[in-house]
Amino acid sequence: MGQRPTLHILYSCPFCWKVRGLIEHLDMDVDYVPVNGMKIRKEVAFAGDWGKVPVFTDENGHHIVDSTPLLRHIDATYNDGKLAALGDAARQDEWMTWVDTHMSKATVPILYGSLGSALKTTTRISKIEKFGFLSKRLYAWAGFPIMWGIIARKRVKKDGRTPKKLWHDLLSEFTGAFEGQPFFGGDQPDLVDFAAFGYMRSVFPFPQFDQLRDHEAGMAWYNGMSGTLRGA
Ligand SMILES: N[C@@H](CCC(=O)N[C@@H](CS)C(=O)NCC(=O)O)C(=O)O
Known part of the structure; x- marks a missing residue:
């Protein structure tokens, strides 16, 4: 067990809400970290050049960015890929x-x-x-x-x-x-x-x-x- 995963977010960011819904659905233990919307790039600089929210940091300190790949990553890692496997x-x-x-x-x-x-x-x-x-x-x-x-x-x-x-x-x-x-x-x-x-x-x-x-x-x-x- 490493650190508790975090999700850097803006409350008004639709891409963050995509990921939050899945996190809540799976009842994952994730800390939400609100960033200052005027300084996003600086506040998520720890994750490299991406410069946007959401940024997910897992228990090993790895950063995953971009909401749709992040949805797929969370499903694959914390839910045995069950949602991706549904249907066609x-x-x-x-x-x-x-x-x-x-x-x-x-x-x-x-x-x-x-x-x-x-x-x-x-x-x-x-x-x-x-x-x-x-x-x-x-x-x-x-x-x-x-x-x-x-x-x-x-x-x-x-x-x-x-x-x-x-x-x-x-x-x-x-x-x-x-x-x-x-x-x-x-x-x-x-x-x-x-x-x-x-x-x-x-x-x-x-x-x-x-x-x-x-x-x-x-x-x-x-x-x-x-x-x-x-x-x-
Ligand atoms: N394709 C990205 C888009 C993320 C995005 O554009 N986030 C906005 C907030 S809603 C942002 O951080 N913008 C900062 C910027 O572009 O400088 C995703 O789906 O996660």
């Missing part, structure tokens, strides 16, 4: 790519795609994330115009749909691939479910999550996923 591997790979390509791009529009939502999100983030005294104020002032004015507005315009419609379309497409089962993985979730769940769960701390609540199949799946977390 090609279908899993295809949909993991779909989830990582499309759902990952839907979180910024819903959180920052309008002036009002960007303000709500940055206010909430300045309360829940770990910040230094100065960086908290800097974020509250600078984070909002950067996220709304530069990144999110362009993305919403390019897609053409409202952020809510985009999410509803994605949830319909995703749950439509369940083949009548409660989860993508069948009667239990697999790694694709945990990836998708992480993206949706990263919206949960924000008031915009209300826009997802009237997607019936999406919410049935989301609540089903929440029910598979230990201690839930």
Whole structure:
């Protein structure tokens, strides 16, 4: 037995939520280490050049980065690869790519795609994330115009749909691939479910999550996923 594994995270990072869901599902003993969002690169410099969260450090002090490879690593190392072994591997790979390509791009529009939502999100983030005294104020002032004015507005315009419609379309497409089962993985979730769940769960701390609540199949799946977390 070595050290207790750690996961360096940002509370508002969808990629971190992907990994957290699996950790909670497997009831692993992992310490979460919040980083300062204004200094991510510096705070995870111990893991090499990657410069992003999540970073998982195992009991031997090895660092594993990048959320999807990390999901696969955790399943393989701490769960005998049981989730990867569920169902058809090609279908899993295809949909993991779909989830990582499309759902990952839907979180910024819903959180920052309008002036009002960007303000709500940055206010909430300045309360829940770990910040230094100065960086908290800097974020509250600078984070909002950067996220709304530069990144999110362009993305919403390019897609053409409202952020809510985009999410509803994605949830319909995703749950439509369940083949009548409660989860993508069948009667239990697999790694694709945990990836998708992480993206949706990263919206949960924000008031915009209300826009997802009237997607019936999406919410049935989301609540089903929440029910598979230990201690839930
Ligand atoms: N492909 C990576 C993306 C990770 C990522 O972009 N994390 C963001 C936070 S949500 C980050 O750390 N960004 C810091 C940076 O790019 O400087 C994953 O899936 O883990």
